[in-house]
Amino acid sequence: MFAEKRRPVPPTLPAFSLASRRFFEIPEYLLRVRQEHGTIVRFHAPGRNVFFVSEPSLVEQVLVTKSSSFMKGRGTQRLKLGLGNGLLTSEPPQHLHNRRLIQPLFHRKRIEGYGTIMVAEARKRMEAWSEGAAIDVDFETNRLALDIVAKSVFGSDLSRDMDAISGSLDVLIEGFPKLMAPFAEYFDWLPTPSNLRYAGARRRLDGVVYRMIREHREGGGDPDDLLSLLLEARDESGAGLSEQQIRDEALTILLAGHETTANAIAWTFYILQRRPDIEARLFATVDRILGERAATAADVPELEYVRALFAETMRLYPPAWITGRRATQAVEIGDYRLKAGDIVLSLDGQTITGADDLIRALTGEKIGRTVTLDVLRVTERLAISLVPEERKRKG
Ligand code: HEM
Numbered sequence: 001m002f003a004e005k006r007r008p009v010p011p012t013l014p015a016f017s018l019a020s021r022r023f024f025e026i027p028e029y030l031l032r033v034r035q036e037h038g039t040i041v042r043f044h045a046p047g048r049n050v051f052f053v054s055e056p057s058l059v060e061q062v063l064v065t066k067s068s069s070f071m072k073g074r075g076t077q078r079l080k081l082g083l084g085n086g087l088l089t090s091e092p093p094q095h096l097h098n099r100r101l102i103q104p105l106f107h108r109k110r111i112e113g114y115g116t117i118m119v120a121e122a123r124k125r126m127e128a129w130s131e132g133a134a135i136d137v138d139f140e141t142n143r144l145a146l147d148i149v150a151k152s153v154f155g156s157d158l159s160r161d162m163d164a165i166s167g168s169l170d171v172l173i174e175g176f177p178k179l180m181a182p183f184a185e186y187f188d189w190l191p192t193p194s195n196l197r198y199a200g201a202r203r204r205l206d207g208v209v210y211r212m213i214r215e216h217r218e219g220g221g222d223p224d225d226l227l228s229l230l231l232e233a234r235d236e237s238g239a240g241l242s243e244q245q246i247r248d249e250a251l252t253i254l255l256a257g258h259e260t261t262a263n264a265i266a267w268t269f270y271i272l273q274r275r276p277d278i279e280a281r282l283f284a285t286v287d288r289i290l291g292e293r294a295a296t297a298a299d300v301p302e303l304e305y306v307r308a309l310f311a312e313t314m315r316l317y318p319p320a321w322i323t324g325r326r327a328t329q330a331v332e333i334g335d336y337r338l339k340a341g342d343i344v345l346s347l348d349g350q351t352i353t354g355a356d357d358l359i360r361a362l363t364g365e366k367i368g369r370t371v372t373l374d375v376l377r378v379t380e381r382l383a384i385s386l387v388p389e390e391r392k393r394k395g
Pocket residue numbers: 072076087088089099149252253256257258260261264314319320323324
């Protein structure tokens with residue numbers, strides 16, 4: 001018999017040092033771990049390992065090339081409590097089945113339609129702003145993104161439901177750190193104030209979504225909205241989605257489709273506020289391409305500077321900053337062997353490309369596939385003043 005080749009073991013820390021962190025301390029802590037121990041680190045407890053990976057090629061193996069050896073991580077599993085089994089939380093084979101059914105939602109023609117909704121809703125929101133007055137950017141961007149996605153999902157006039165939808169989704173989002181506390185799954189049944197708040201929010205959302213489904217079935221709603229598409233969707237055997245599945249998918253898009261986008265826009269405002277030179281270039285670009293007319297989806301390729309700024313903002317302040325996967329079988333990632341049940345965590349955006357890359361960007365070296373010349377120029381300006389302190393603000 002041949003002896004098995006010895007496998008390298010990454011730098012190892014006790015699992016407790018990660019598990020004892022509060023939710024919003026995790027990114028800061030993991031960045032420190034990466035700085036001190038390298039791009040693959042193992043948190044070890046008897047019978048279970050958590051690998052923290054920040055080497056892009058290894059992350060790609062986990063999320064893309066070897067994704068069939070992994071399922072979604074605990075964070076996503078915990079989201080099922082509010083969202084059920086939609087695209088974000090489901091696993092094969094349901095995931096692929098529903099993904100195919102929902103795919104038409106993201107066809108070019110549909111995207112153009114969403115562009116019209118986005119512009120109309122942005123204009124409506126801006127009408128309440130006055131020159132020189134302070135606004136709560138976090139609130140405004142959140143409501144704008146939610147108004148857009150809600151209109152795209154449900155079509156019809158939702159103004160009477162928006163406060164209930166927004167308040168309830170906020171409860172789900174704000175409750176997430178509690179859901180992620182160690183052993184929290186064993187206490188979901190306890191009638192604690194936060195569990196009751198969570199259940200109440202879910203009930204209110206269910207009330208709105210199921211009523212909308214009913215109204216759509218009775219001929220209401222816009223034939224182009226997501227709910228109409230979900231109601232009509234059929235697979236090759238002619239089977240459609242159950243009422244519960246429609247509810248789960250609609251709620252998933254409502255939540256996943258606004259919180260991230262709102263955060264990204266809020267951080268973009270933050271950068272613009274700190275960098276009048278970037279703001280001036282942004283306005284000059286918009287003035288040159290649009291003049292006084294409203295944007296459409298067809299303008300996006302021309303608005304390259306806007307896209308680059310937005311991409312760079314997300315790299316610096318990633319709205320979805322952590323991704324978790326659980327190995328479902330033994331699998332090799334780089335030189336390392338993971339066993340079934342092991343967990344892989346990766347941080348997104350800047351946390352993958354890293355501060356070193358900002359320095360490389362300054363010297364003009366190419367730093368990643370989404371990076372364009374424009375982004376490099378933006379990066380060069382941002383690198384000096386914008387890196388460490390505000391990461392703390394948003395967690
Ligand atoms: C800046 C904006 C956004 C960011 C940063 C973002 C980020 C992400 C990330 C990182 C994932 C993967 C999660 C995982 O697999 O663990 C994801 C999945 C998903 N996102 Fe987004 N997202 C954004 C906007 C949106 C929008 C606008 C929608 C819907 C209209 C949306 C709907 C979804 C859905 C349905 C999934 C699950 C996809 C699947 O597994 O098939 N997201 N998003």
